[in-house]
Amino acid sequence: MLGRNETGYTLPGKAESYWVETTQESNYPALPGDIRVDVAIIGGGITGITSAFLLRETGVSVAVIEADRILRGTTGNTTAKITSQHGLIYNRLISEVGRGQAKQYADSNQAAIDRIEFIVRSWDIDCDFSHKPAYVYAGSEASAQKILDEVRAARSLGLPASFEGDLPLPFKTFGSVRFSHQAQFHPRKYLCALAKEIEGGGGHIYEKTRALGIEGGGPVIVKTDRGNVTAENIIQATNFPIVDRPGELFKKLHQSMSYALGAYIEEPFPEGMFINAEEPVRSLRSQPTEKGEMVLVVGDGHPTGQGNPTHEHYRHLEDWARSIYKVRSIDYHWLTEDVMPEDNIPLIGRLTPDSEHLYLATGFKKWGMTEGTVAAMILTDTILGRDNPWIEVYDPSRSGQASPFSMEEISGIGPGQGTIIERGEEEAVAVYRDPQGVLYTLNPACRHMGCFVSWNDAEKTWDCLCHGSRYNARGEVIQSPAVYGLLEKKVRGENRKPY
Structure with missing residues (x-):
């Protein structure tokens, strides 16, 4: 599909995420009327599906409610890096929230990589899972010291980080942070397989069912346009929460747009996943396809509603890709919208300290494959009354006050x-x-x-x-x-x- 705008620039390739285009669309039924389950989950992305999967493993009855089709929103338009390397974050976290909470953040995301791999291996899921190193590189001399600081900070937290000088990229870099034991996959192949495991025996997925509100305090009722879902506990796993009590969370969050191109290049792509330390963001990773190795060129993010016309962001990415590679073709273009927390830490847990039955997970700041999995692990443990060592850093009620x-x-x-x-x-x-x-x-x-x-x-x-x-x-x-x-x-x- 080609799109032309008033400047004459033609958007390249299909206007579709590669992940969505290469997997069969789901066809789960709409909510048939009023039902009751142990846990109701609003949102059918990685957090909702993984939470339902983990809860079903323990025998808990669940209902996932999705306004459209599952795994087509932010999860279906991700870059699909499975990594605890989230840009230059750990030096800042140590300074802003302390070493203890910074380590919780580091440990939880590294554990999410291991949990995804365990599920892939245990259920024999064909989803192109492979280990890759992840790099944050300095694209200018001004960022070189930040790279060194990040290496020291990440290593002090026990992360598999090291400094690497020269990278096999077609442009000059000024040092990089290398994280080993990271991974990538096809997110919809993985999550569609998990969705199949949820259905039956007390597990339900309802599509084309829009949540309209939440009432009660235990049991809690999700009001939808198809009926009511009564549950002991409710998880808001939507991109942006639909219910905010007492009205403070929305002040901590904003939306951000990013753009992606799926390109085939003449040169072999190096082993690894790459992102720069500067603005505008430029992210690169490859993906095996039937046509050969495709390179995902991602970036040019901006706060929603504040960027240039959409075609300009795609053009910036295409111009940059063609300036560093011999591009054979660009087969896909897509965009995604992510929730950004003001303190760079997701909000995962009880909506408020006294909300014993109402949970949420949001603010993954474009690293949703690990953060969404972390959320599912924390929420599952909390609902089941199990201890979880990472709750403190993600607490939605945190004040940030010293x-x-x-x-x-x-x-x-x-x-x-x-x-x-x-x-x-x-x-x-x-x-x-x-x-x-x-x-x-x-x-x-x-x-x-x-x-x-x-x-x-x-x-x-x-x-x-x-x-x-x-x-x-x-x-x-x-x-x-x-x-x-x-x-x-x-x-x-x-x-x-x-x-």
Whole structure:
């Protein structure tokens, strides 16, 4: 399909996502009337389908409600990178939310890669899954130091990151972050297979059924244009949540458009997935097809409603692709819309602290293959009453506010020293500075029963006098009964080193 605009530029290839065009369209029925299930899921993208799949594995009855056809929205128009490498994010996360929450973010996304691979292997899903390294490269000398900082930050969090100088790309780069043990796949082949496993025995998928609102507090009722779905728990897995209580979430989110071309080039494409560190974003990955290796050229993003005319963004991508490769043909073009959170961290969990039965997942900031899987894992655990180690960083109710303590109050802590600083009867912070000068500020409440820990100068540990739990100087558990480490506590004006 070709489209011509007033400038005479012809949009190249089919106006369709490769993922959608190469898979059979779903044909699930509309909601037949009022029903009752354990969990109702609004939205049939990667979060909704994966959540339903994981819940069905435990015997929970579910109903996925999709306004159109499943897997045709943002999920059907993705770049389909399965990666914990989300641009230059980890150095910033350590600085803004602390090392503890940054590690939760890192661990959860790396775990999502493993979970997707486990499902692919266990259910023998033919979805072009393959491991690929993921690179963020500096396209200018101005970004070179950011690359070095990101390598140090990512490695300090246990991520499989390393520095790489020369890349096999047809233009000059100034260093890159390389993440190993990353992957790519055909998202609709994968998720359509999961959808088939949901159906039957208490699992339902209803298409062409639009959710109109949510009522009640347990059980909860999803009002739709086809009837009502009553459930003990409801997950909003839509791109943008349809219900916001008490009206604060919408202020934390905005929409962003991105564009993609599916091109065939004369040269062999290098092994890996690539994205630059600057604006405008330029992302490259390849995909095996019946015609050979296709290259996905993605980027030129902008806030929805604020960009140039659509054809200009496609033209920018095409001009760039043709400037670096001998392009044989461009067979596809498509666009997608993603939700961007103001603090670069998705919102996953209970809508509000007292919303025991209402959950949401949104704000994946263009990394939905891992973040959507992370969301499904967290929501499944929470609904089933299981502990999950990543809840804190994604909490939709997070305020982002630092503790009332300031750097001035803790500046006297020397290398190798630890102490508890208290203000009044309720506010306290546990502070440790390691021999290299890296500062750790922790909530001193023991994760077992909430008693305050004390600093053991001889052993360089945090010890709880109530029940004997012990933590190392960084707040990691070294002796039970506690099973989770001390929580990070942000301090005003703090500028932590990333390593």
